[in-house]
Structure formats: structure tokens, C-alpha cells
Amino acid sequence: MAIKKRKIVETAYAELALAGHVFDLDGETSRLALDKLDGMMGQWIAEGVDVGYQFPVDALDSDADDDSGLSFASFQAAYMSLAVVLAASHGKQLSTDTRAAASAGYNALRRQAAMPKGPYLPASFPMGAGNLRRGYVFTPAPDTSYVTIDPITGQQVTVE
Numbered sequence: 001m002a003i004k005k006r007k008i009v010e011t012a013y014a015e016l017a018l019a020g021h022v023f024d025l026d027g028e029t030s031r032l033a034l035d036k037l038d039g040m041m042g043q044w045i046a047e048g049v050d051v052g053y054q055f056p057v058d059a060l061d062s063d064a065d066d067d068s069g070l071s072f073a074s075f076q077a078a079y080m081s082l083a084v085v086l087a088a089s090h091g092k093q094l095s096t097d098t099r100a101a102a103s104a105g106y107n108a109l110r111r112q113a114a115m116p117k118g119p120y121l122p123a124s125f126p127m128g129a130g131n132l133r134r135g136y137v138f139t140p141a142p143d144t145s146y147v148t149i150d151p152i153t154g155q156q157v158t159v160e
Contacts, residue, residue, distance in 0.1 A: 003075055006064035009033040012082035016092050034062045036085050041078075049106070049113045051078070077105025 009030060025033075041053040054069035056062040070078055080102035087094045150157050 002067040003070050003072070004064065005034060005037065005062070005066055005068045006030070008037060008068055008070070008075070008079050008082060009064065011079040012086055015079060015083040015098055016087055016090065016094075030064055031062075032089070033082070033086060034064055036089075037078075037082055038062055040081060040085055044109075047110075049109050051109060053078075074105075074109055077102070077109050080105050 010025065012033070013025060038055060038059070041051070041055070044051065045053075051074040052069040052071065054067060056066070068078075080098060083098060084094060084102045086092075145158055147156050147158050149155070
């Protein structure tokens, strides 16, 4: 099930306690929230946090029923952060829990983005145990002999 952009906006307004029977999301309010969502996701990408958000082709053509491209792991960070952005425009004071959850979610996404992903090999790439020829070693065998000086003759003697 894909997460729609409308779901992110509605959940952010629910976090602000402005959803349901008390506050109706009209077209203009939803449009402004979508613009703020697009801007916030653009800022995240500029900061190196790419969550797979699907931007509209035209900046003025964002549709609430489009798939957002977000995974379920990044959904909470997205709607909590959008609630923080929307709170100022509605004159709402956020709870410390909401601010802490938004910050923790964003920091988790930043940590995830900081870890480099391993190389993915194509399915056609041959996998095996490597070179297993008998007696072949990649590095030369260590030299176990050592040189000493004979105390009687004073000559160097190699001991195997």
C-alpha cells in the first residue's frame, strides 16, 4: 500500500489537533500544506536526506492523491516534521513530545543517510568461493628462519 501525500498532510494536521470534525481541510489549506511538504522534502534532499519522495513534474502541479514514495520507516518523521512546519502558520503551540518525536525521526533519517550502502551486484554476476588452487596463497609465506652469531667462531649462522 502506497502512502499518499494526502495521508501525510492529514496526519500532520491530526498531530496539530486540527483534524476531524473541528477543522475541515479545504482545497486552499491542503494546497498550502502540499507546497510546504514539497519544500520540506526539497530541503531534506539538499541536506543529504533522500527518503524517496516523488516530486511533481511542475512545482505548481502537486496533487494530494499522488503517491509520495515514502517508506513506512520515514512516514512518521515526515508527518511530524510537517506538523512542526505547519504549526507556525496556524498559530499553534506544539507539545514538547511532538517536537522531540520530529527531531528524533529526522535525526534517525540523517543517521541512515550517513551510512554508505554496500555495493549491490547484479544477479548475473558469478558468485563463488574464490581461487582455491592447492598450495596457492595470496601473500608469501612468512620467513621462519633467523640469523644468529656463533659465539665461538663469531660467524653468522642461519637457523631453519
